Amino acid sequence: MPAFPRPETLPDRATMAGYVLALALGVVGGWAAARIGSPLPWFIGPMVLTTVFALGGAPVKGPNFLRPLAMPVLGVVLGSAFLIEVFSDLGQWLVPLGMIPLFILVSTATNYVFFRRVAGLDKITSFLSGVPGGLTDMILLGEEYGGDARQIALAHSMRVLVSVLAIALFVVWFSGTLGSPTPRPVTHVTDLRLQDGLVLLLCAGLGPMAGRVLRLPARMILGALLLSALAHLTGLTRAPVPTGVSYAAQMVLGTSVGARFAGIPMASAARSMGFGFASALVSLVVSAGMAYVAVLVAGIDYVAALLGYAPGGMMEMSLLALVIHQSVAYVSVAHIIRYVVVMVAAISAFKLFRRHIS
Numbered sequence: 001m002p003a004f005p006r007p008e009t010l011p012d013r014a015t016m017a018g019y020v021l022a023l024a025l026g027v028v029g030g031w032a033a034a035r036i037g038s039p040l041p042w043f044i045g046p047m048v049l050t051t052v053f054a055l056g057g058a059p060v061k062g063p064n065f066l067r068p069l070a071m072p073v074l075g076v077v078l079g080s081a082f083l084i085e086v087f088s089d090l091g092q093w094l095v096p097l098g099m100i101p102l103f104i105l106v107s108t109a110t111n112y113v114f115f116r117r118v119a120g121l122d123k124i125t126s127f128l129s130g131v132p133g134g135l136t137d138m139i140l141l142g143e144e145y146g147g148d149a150r151q152i153a154l155a156h157s158m159r160v161l162v163s164v165l166a167i168a169l170f171v172v173w174f175s176g177t178l179g180s181p182t183p184r185p186v187t188h189v190t191d192l193r194l195q196d197g198l199v200l201l202l203c204a205g206l207g208p209m210a211g212r213v214l215r216l217p218a219r220m221i222l223g224a225l226l227l228s229a230l231a232h233l234t235g236l237t238r239a240p241v242p243t244g245v246s247y248a249a250q251m252v253l254g255t256s257v258g259a260r261f262a263g264i265p266m267a268s269a270a271r272s273m274g275f276g277f278a279s280a281l282v283s284l285v286v287s288a289g290m291a292y293v294a295v296l297v298a299g300i301d302y303v304a305a306l307l308g309y310a311p312g313g314m315m316e317m318s319l320l321a322l323v324i325h326q327s328v329a330y331v332s333v334a335h336i337i338r339y340v341v342v343m344v345a346a347i348s349a350f351k352l353f354r355r356h357i358s
Helices: 013-035 041-055 064-079 084-098 102-120 125-130 135-145 149-175 194-211 221-235 245-261 266-298 302-309 314-323 328-357
Strands: none
Touching: 013 041, 013 245, 041 149, 041 245, 064 194, 064 245, 064 314, 084 102, 084 245, 084 266, 084 302, 084 328, 102 125, 102 221, 102 266, 102 328, 125 135, 125 149, 125 328, 135 149, 135 221, 135 328, 149 266, 149 302, 149 314, 194 221, 221 328, 266 302, 302 314, 302 328, 314 328
């Protein structure tokens, strides 16, 4: 469980005010998005509203101190969708999952050409900005080897922002759900049996530890997802996480994404953000094309394939899959594979690439 800060390490008043403002924007953004029938309202609404205020100069602070609580909760939420019946189409997964290394190669190469030829950035920054995943690792590599860390951070942040919004809008257009969202069961803490509540709490509490022991990437969410999936697959529980708890965790993550843009002067960052926006569109086109190939070859559902290849993060795309009744298991597995391939192959390729251009 996360350690709470000692009194002498508590943030100052300005930082606390930034946290309060971000969370208040999250509540308003989530409520507004839910009112208009947005898919994933308690993530998208807070993300969009916090981004707008951050770019407008508001002193928002991402509530990252709550992430160690929110990430395991969302891991349990996603793991609860791993019921035995979701694996009935397992045979259809093999080809689309096998195409992930090809997707990474095409997406990275396409974005590298964009950043290098169109944006005119240096080779290091262009390569690290074009890799579809691994935000923190790409920024650290950029700082270590002389790339433009701010451009790399903006490129990856814009990719998540644009991908979530674009795919959510596509889902709304495709299904015609705006203003009349698909009803989902609302559960409350009081609806849980004591046994189910204890199982879900153990999955969330022990998940990060399990992730560390198993050396999982993104252990805070994947450890809890793994334990939750095992609990639901074995029938130990079939209970979902209470709706309000899930919404609160989504709001924390949504406001954290939006707050990444705080402190970035629009005048000086507009060009970099424009390149990040264009790169996100390029990535989406590549993802859409790969998803279409997967449909032709394997017959997998197009929206599920698109979510699996989408340049957004695993958590964001898996949550979208959950709310639109797509296979969370497939989307989560696809993004886990992509993350591992990016961390192993792309970073190794970068080191070879750097020696070649030195």
